[in-house]
Amino acid sequence: MKFAIAVFSPAHAPSSRRALRFAEAVLEGGHDITRLFFYQDGVHSASANIVAPQDEIDVAAQWRAFIQDHRLDAVVCIAAALRRGVLNQEEAQRYQRPAANLPAPWELSGLGQLHEAAQLADRLICFGGD
Amino acid sequence: MAKSMLIISRQGPWGGPAAREALDIALAGGAFDLELGMLFLDDGVLQLAIDQQPMHLEQKNLSANLQALPMFGVDQLFVSRSSLTRRGLGEQALALAVEVLDDDELSALLERFDHVVTL
Numbered sequence: 001m002k003f004a005i006a007v008f009s010p011a012h013a014p015s016s017r018r019a020l021r022f023a024e025a026v027l028e029g030g031h032d033i034t035r036l037f038f039y040q041d042g043v044h045s046a047s048a049n050i051v052a053p054q055d056e057i058d059v060a061a062q063w064r065a066f067i068q069d070h071r072l073d074a075v076v077c078i079a080a081a082l083r084r085g086v087l088n089q090e091e092a093q094r095y096q097r098p099a100a101n102l103p104a105p106w107e108l109s110g111l112g113q114l115h116e117a118a119q120l121a122d123r124l125i126c127f128g129g130d
Numbered sequence: 131m132a133k134s135m136l137i138i139s140r141q142g143p144w145g146g147p148a149a150r151e152a153l154d155i156a157l158a159g160g161a162f163d164l165e166l167g168m169l170f171l172d173d174g175v176l177q178l179a180i181d182q183q184p185m186h187l188e189q190k191n192l193s194a195n196l197q198a199l200p201m202f203g204v205d206q207l208f209v210s211r212s213s214l215t216r217r218g219l220g221e222q223a224l225a226l227a228v229e230v231l232d233d234d235e236l237s238a239l240l241e242r243f244d245h246v247v248t249l
Binding site: 006008039040079080083110111112114115118119124126128 | 158
């Protein structure tokens, strides 16, 4: 089965961790992930500048490793990201901001990517709230 | 066959960007000519109150964007009667033409759509 997964929570919210564990289970179960889409505060789950305390799990780093290891399509909504200061190099330069915090494997794109994923996948699973 | 999507908007209009971001999903999908519905539930019904004056909160008015929904082809618009009642809002004076649904009609509504996104 093909899953599209949308994340609306930052890395420090339990639902971002649950989304990651769900995504891992999808692949372990032999299913496919059509796309991961990060929207609203979920864009913070993609930030490379998160520093987790040493005795806590680093969910943002785990997301990054998971996406890289499995070469997944991971899209961060550009409008939601700009509003929250999650920028790649190109956007940091465009808006003359001092730093970028969204390196590969993440891609910045629009909400059309969420709709496209929902059309291509059998299931759209959303993770938001706490 | 194209899959349909119901967007459930549960947040009030001025507590943060959530209401606008729920609306943006609907407007983006409408631009692709997809079958979309929008349900205003819980505090989301406050988006439909008329004569709001967000300029006092130094915010942009959401009503004009809501009015764009039918123009973008998103004309399946619903609101929960119990959510309206609990917040003291009448069904007659709302900022958008919406179908008012009872609680037992909500589950049937969710069944009708292939995907449901709640914000």
